[in-house]
Amino acid sequence: MTAEHTIKAFDADLNHLKRKIAEMGSLVVVQVHLAQQALTERDVVRAQNVISGDKAIDALQREIEEKAILVIARRQPLAIDLRELVGAVRIANDLERAGDQAENIAKNVLALGGEPPPSSAIVRVKYMADLAIDLLNRVLDSYVRRDIDEALAVWRKDQEIDLANNSLFRELLTYMMEDPHTITPCTHLLVCARNIERIGDHATNIAETVFYIVEGHTVPGERPKGDAVDLSRRTAVGSSQDH
Amino acid sequence: MTAEHTIKAFDADLNHLKRKIAEMGSLVVVQVHLAQQALTERDVVRAQNVISGDKAIDALQREIEEKAILVIARRQPLAIDLRELVGAVRIANDLERAGDQAENIAKNVLALGGEPPPSSAIVRVKYMADLAIDLLNRVLDSYVRRDIDEALAVWRKDQEIDLANNSLFRELLTYMMEDPHTITPCTHLLVCARNIERIGDHATNIAETVFYIVEGHTVPGERPKGDAVDLSRRTAVGSSQDH
Numbered sequence: 001m002t003a004e005h006t007i008k009a010f011d012a013d014l015n016h017l018k019r020k021i022a023e024m025g026s027l028v029v030v031q032v033h034l035a036q037q038a039l040t041e042r043d044v045v046r047a048q049n050v051i052s053g054d055k056a057i058d059a060l061q062r063e064i065e066e067k068a069i070l071v072i073a074r075r076q077p078l079a080i081d082l083r084e085l086v087g088a089v090r091i092a093n094d095l096e097r098a099g100d101q102a103e104n105i106a107k108n109v110l111a112l113g114g115e116p117p118p119s120s121a122i123v124r125v126k127y128m129a130d131l132a133i134d135l136l137n138r139v140l141d142s143y144v145r146r147d148i149d150e151a152l153a154v155w156r157k158d159q160e161i162d163l164a165n166n167s168l169f170r171e172l173l174t175y176m177m178e179d180p181h182t183i184t185p186c187t188h189l190l191v192c193a194r195n196i197e198r199i200g201d202h203a204t205n206i207a208e209t210v211f212y213i214v215e216g217h218t219v220p221g222e223r224p225k226g227d228a229v230d231l232s233r234r235t236a237v238g239s240s241q242d243h
Numbered sequence: 244m245t246a247e248h249t250i251k252a253f254d255a256d257l258n259h260l261k262r263k264i265a266e267m268g269s270l271v272v273v274q275v276h277l278a279q280q281a282l283t284e285r286d287v288v289r290a291q292n293v294i295s296g297d298k299a300i301d302a303l304q305r306e307i308e309e310k311a312i313l314v315i316a317r318r319q320p321l322a323i324d325l326r327e328l329v330g331a332v333r334i335a336n337d338l339e340r341a342g343d344q345a346e347n348i349a350k351n352v353l354a355l356g357g358e359p360p361p362s363s364a365i366v367r368v369k370y371m372a373d374l375a376i377d378l379l380n381r382v383l384d385s386y387v388r389r390d391i392d393e394a395l396a397v398w399r400k401d402q403e404i405d406l407a408n409n410s411l412f413r414e415l416l417t418y419m420m421e422d423p424h425t426i427t428p429c430t431h432l433l434v435c436a437r438n439i440e441r442i443g444d445h446a447t448n449i450a451e452t453v454f455y456i457v458e459g460h461t462v463p464g465e466r467p468k469g470d471a472v473d474l475s476r477r478t479a480v481g482s483s484q485d486h
Contacts, residue, residue, distance in 0.1 A: 065329070069328075072315045072316050073316075073319050073321070073325060074319070076316050076317070076319060077316065082312070082316060086308075086312055093336065173426060173427055176426045176430075177423040177426055180423065183416060183419045183420055183426070184416055187416065187419075187430070187433065190430065191437075194434075
């Protein structure tokens with residue numbers, strides 16, 4: 001009876017954590033989406049909402065971390081159960097950082113002010129954000145369903161964002177060279193694109209964590225990166241490795 | 244005797260972790276220093292060494308995280324001891340991310356190629372890196388000595404890097420507007436400065452963790468930021484909140 005009780009209590013703890021991660025994931029997806037809208041519509045009010053909304057995400061991360069560590073200390077789980085808890089801490093950490101990227105995008109929207117960046121570049125940044133939101137949704141889904149095939153699909157797809165970012169970087173440089181008036185807005189856009197690229201990196205990190213939870217070891221092979229050496233030599237600005 | 248043995252074993256575990264963090268911290272400081280030299284001397288070989296050196300830091304982070312969690316699961320520590328272990332995980336995480344920033348700087352050195360950025364801007368980036376290295380060294384020292392006064396001094400001083408970054412950003416924009424040839428190198432420099440600013444953020448995070456380990460609660464009050472609203476409205480590119 002006692003052992004059964006312990007298992008039930010542990011399961012309840014674990015389910016609570018899973019729900020909190022789902023809640024946090026939804027919040028982050030909403031933040032990225034709002035930041036994208038704020039950028040494409042240069043909507044200052046929406047940008048300010050994103051900035052003030054980040055606090056709730058930070059609080060959830062701390063809550064998940066503390067809860068997971070308390071469960072580890074209290075229940076002394078082994079193997080798969082321990083991986084579940086370590087995984088929860090890691091995923092919350094990546095979600096928190098993705099939330100910070102959304103906040104950074106919003107800050108750059110405020111910094112843009114009234115100056116319009118080239119509309120074709122805005123369209124490309126929007127496309128990158130769509131990709132990032134899709135990856136976040138899919139990887140959160142793969143976590144809930146313990147679906148490593150889906151996690152690996154996300155893991156492979158992130159390089160599309162890297163490539164889009166590298167090509168956008170080149171494009172922005174040409175705008176700036178052609179017309180110095182675009183330098184300030186293009187620079188802010190470049191930073192936004194970089195933040196989106198890093199949201200993709202966090203989705204990739206989460207995919208690796210899902211794989212680790214299920215399989216008990218890291219994803220074999222090198223992470224596919226969209227910054228091949230020849231490209232990165234000239235335009236590596238966007239090829240952040242902040243994971 | 245058993246209790247005493249448990250305490251001794253726990254202390255040995257904790258000391259092992261502290262040594263690993265000191266080792267990791269030294270490696271990160273060296274990486275930031277090498278990245279700074281690579282940038283100021285546009286030394287491609289040194290930059291490549293920084294990039295290949297990041298793997299060792301990543302490995303140490305995983306090792307510290309796994310060890311800390313094993314100790315939590317095995318010894319079920321309470322209060323201060325638990326904070327020590329949670330703190331070790333957090334510090335290793337921030338150090339790993341500071342290491343990634345050094346790697347990003349090195350990648351931008353490769354991307355700079357032969358094009359010289361304005362030398363006065365290089366001098367200012369070097370100054371920012373000096374500040375960041377100083378903060379890292381001091382906060383690591385505050386961790387070893389459990390010195391919260393020193394930790395709080397680091398916590399307050401980070402805004403100097405933020406301010407230097409904001410002012411450098413303005414300066415770089417003027418160079419780019421005056422001479423479109425400088426757009427590519429200035430953009431890379433802008434990204435380097437931003438990475439350095441984020442190293443400062445990680446030092447600040449570590450300062451908060453040291454405070455938490457010793458005091459058991461978070462630092463009261465808002466973190467001082469060098470991006471006052473009026474400034475950030477125009478030049479918030481550098482005011483990353485990636486913490």
